[in-house]
Amino acid sequence: MNVETVLGYFEYEFMQRALISALVVGLCAPAVGVFLVQKRLALIGDGLGHIALTGVAIGFLTGAAPMWTTLAVTVAASIVMEILRSHSKTSGDVALAMMFYGGIAGGVYLTGIASDKGVANLQQYLFGSLLTAGWDEVWTIAIGGTVVAALMLVLRPWLAAICADEQYARVSGLPVAALNLLLLITTAVTVSVSMRAVGLLLVSALLVIPVVTVQQFTRSFKATMFAAMAAGLLIAGTGVLFSAAKDVPPGSTIVLIGVAVFVATAVIAAIVHRVRRVRRAHLPPEGEPLEVELPAAKA
């Protein structure tokens, strides 16, 4: 493809808006996602997104702006989910499953009721419509993204601690419940603010893919977080350029590029690890002393 033609697309305002939205989500989603991956809640973005569909449908029904109803519903869902997770024997896993099923069914059901009002279009929220987003939406995404990323960066050590070993964090006196809730609400905000423009598929993929891609090569949590944000930015940017050149939907292009990058790096990482195992940097751990007496070798 021709560089000048591609750059030419960005003379159009809708392309600028698409690029800005994608870059902001690409930068900020992994900042939240790194904690979710550590907490083994990689799918929660998707789960909250399904719940968000119910919020969108409530917006259709009531005539309120879907973004705010979505935000209210996802934040409420994340609070309920955290209570379920910490106070009952239901594992996070089961709570997630309930959210998937209940959320999407609620969305479809309520949209069905609202459909005679002639406004319902859930598909747009599932896959996003970067190209039809207005400047208002772009600004909302930019402001929301900045707040989310700033919070995550400032609270990194605390959030990392509760995600890595919640029991230890509790014993060391950290406000575990509040931090857990903050993380879930932040996820809810990230998903619902960016959903209309970039789509549920894209935002939940960008929560996870950059993190799992870079963590194959990083040694520290800090490095993983920054590298994931950079990777998210790159993947999102490349995806928008690519989609402009090929005239395909940007959301799916970005996700496909992300998946391809992950698969490629996983293969490279496997090779690198094999090489490292042969010439390892650490001495191997010292074993237990032998507990048997070896018979003296016969001369």
Add this chain to the structure above:
Amino acid sequence: MPVLNVSGATVSYGGRAVVRGVDLAVEPGEAVALMGANGSGKSTLIKAVAGLVPLAGGSIELFGTPQKRFRAWKRIGYVPQRTGAASGVPSTAAEVVSQGRLAHRLLGMPPKRADRDAVTRSLAEVGLADHAHCSVDTLSGGQQQRVLIARALATDPELLIMDEPTVGVDAETQAALATVVADRIDAGCAVLLVTHELGPLTDRLDRAVVLADGKVVHDGAPPRPVGEHADPHHEHAHPHANGDAADEAIWGGK
């Protein structure tokens, strides 16, 4: 005033009392072992002391404050049972140890000089100064256990609670850890150690409390090994060295 005072503590899981009316006190600077066979309730009791499982009866006081109102958790260093190799997002040894300083920092504030010094010092104490910037996944089991102990030491605790810190740790590391812990005891730190075996760590103890079937059956001088256990070269072969079978039944696996 004891740093830890447990009286009549009862903990039950699903209607079955695992810890039944246990009294346990640890004085400042005292080193106490909590011993017992697998399933005797020692790990459960320690989790109750740490506030991780609720009491069904009795009371726990930490530094003279009822546990429910106790907020000064940074006075306590906690070493959990090692739960397999770390995974998920990589973290360096220094990052894990610095978790021990978070309670000393204001939420959202960068670490102070004292925090960074405590991390460096604790890593050096357990002999991992050179491994500070290694990912914990790449460390051996014994080294990972030392990281967890360094994390507890970094809080500068007045009470160090350790849950089976020597399970799956080689003899040499055990001896090194015993020295580290003995230094802290000499410096006035109280220690509550859960263990089911006698070893270098238990030599320095003042007292042992032995649980059987959720009840205290001995509270006094540490038990001395008898019979073939008295042989300093005797090595245990523990079929359960990777976890308490009874605990697993209670906790539903790890």
